[in-house]
Amino acid sequence: MNIRKNVNLAKYSNYKIGGSASYFLEPKTVSELKQAIRFARGSKLPIFILGGGTNLLISDDGFKGIVIRPVLDFFKIVKRNFVEVGAGASVKNFLKFTVQKEMSGMEWAGGLPGSVGGAIRGNAGCFGGETKDSVVSVKSVRVKDGKIIERNNKQCAFGYRDSIFKQRDGEEIIASAIFKLKPGIAKDIKKSIEDKINYRWSRHPMEHPSIGSTFKNIPLASLTKKQQALYREVVKNDPFPVVPVAYIISKADVMGKKSGGAMVSPKHPNFIVNMGRAKAKDVEVLIGLVKKSVWDKFKIRIEEEIIRI
Ligand SMILES: Cc1cc2nc3c(=O)[nH]c(=O)nc-3n(C[C@H](O)[C@H](O)[C@H](O)COP(=O)(O)OP(=O)(O)OC[C@H]3O[C@@H](n4cnc5c(N)ncnc54)[C@H](O)[C@@H]3O)c2cc1C
Incomplete structure (x- = not known):
């Protein structure tokens, strides 16, 4: 995995604002994520986990530390109605996947920017839906020792825009999650998502x-x-x-x-x-x-x- 230095963060922020990070790592697999964590621990510098950068005001002075941006970007149907999604996948691509596979339940997230990891960490929600409603389990990697932790929905302690990952900010990096959806019809799912996107464009x-x-x-x-x-x-x-x-x-x-x-x-x-x-x-x-x-x-x-x- 490439370890990049002095990377401008504005490019990775939805705001297009921010200075540079001393180091920038983009792990693509759980094993690369563990490597990134080892590097970060060895350096003794502060760590920041970056998702889609849609909720962040990044200082003009940047971040004097290591930014880890997990780009684990995959969708895997584990059994009927159950899909495992990489934390680095965008919510937008997740929704596209649900249309293709005719899986219903995430339509409320139409137009929600950011990554699946970021949505889980903050239990993002809108239009009466919340991320927690469809999450069965979450896999994360602990920063202090690289241990993989799997939690069921209850153990994630989801609350209003809250989760155990937010309560323990920086201690764990979400790697993937399993979502439970239900069978739907592609055109209805698509329409419901588009309605939310249109609403956002009209109001925001x-x-x-x-x-x-x-x-x-x-x-x-x-x-x-x-x-x-x-x-x-x-x-x-x-x-x-x-x-x-x-x-x-x-x-x-x-x-x-x-x-x-x-x-x-x-x-x-x-x-x-x-x-x-x-x-x-x-x-x-x-x-x-x-x-x-x-x-x-x-x-x-x-x-x-x-x-x-
Ligand atoms: C136009 C617009 C509309 C929005 N509408 C809504 C809305 O309707 N509802 C809503 O809830 N939010 C909304 N948001 C806010 C934002 O999109 C969400 O909070 C989103 O879920 C953040 O995800 P992200 O990947 O961009 O996280 P980032 O902004 O990159 O990071 C947010 C936090 O999550 C942590 N994080 C990110 N990825 C991981 C990971 N893999 N493991 C551990 N921690 C991680 C970061 O360290 C940081 O603390 C909106 C934002 C914009 C710009």
Whole structure:
């Protein structure tokens, strides 16, 4: 496996933002993944596991350490309705596979960017579906000793945008997972996926690079009684009652605000988009501006959903 030095990470980030990694490894098999882990342990440098880079704000200074990007990219039907998928496969290709093989159950993920490994780690979800709903088991490699661990769904401790892999960030690298789907009809599966993609294009600023939702929805329970009464009309279940953060930001006079090459999207206020040459520092300025505006206007502290490296 090639060990590359000083690799620019912007290319691997959906945002097209970020400096270089000191070392960059792309293992294609579990045995290469183990090799990569051995190299990383030997170097004593920090490790970062990169998936599709769709949830990451990568610093302009890059990452002084080792980036491991598992490109284990395979689909294997293990038995009827059960498919093993490599963590490096894109969700997009997984969905294509489900259409080809007429396997239904993942349609909710239409338009969800990123890798299968990233989706498992964050239990990605939308349109009422969550990754955990179809996962039977997950195979990972432990960084401290290269041991392969297999967990069933329950042992993965999935929660809202959460899993054991997120709780133990950096300790294990997801290698593959077995999904249980059900028989479907290709054209119906395809249509259902396309509906989700079309919905995203109509609501989200898909025409510009982004890393999705910048801030988390606001749990209703975290607000004062007075605030709860104020926003009762817009509360949705996600899967617990929340005030959509996009709604609050849309009332904070920040939509369309720019810093350098970054902009708070006028189409969807929870997206900060890269208009072309944005730097991480431009995005940071806008994150600060949105937080401050929401606080000044509504006395609500909003939390970030994105990951920084
Ligand atoms: C336009 C847009 C729309 C989005 N819509 C949604 C949505 O509807 N629902 C939703 O949940 N998310 C959404 N997201 C966020 C993002 O796509 C998901 O969180 C996605 O699952 C992240 O996967 P990734 O492979 O890109 O992970 P990355 O961004 O590369 O990494 C995210 C985290 O996962 C870890 N990771 C990645 N791969 C592995 C692995 N193999 N083993 C262990 N850890 C790993 C990384 O270390 C990092 O901590 C959206 C993003 C964009 C840009």
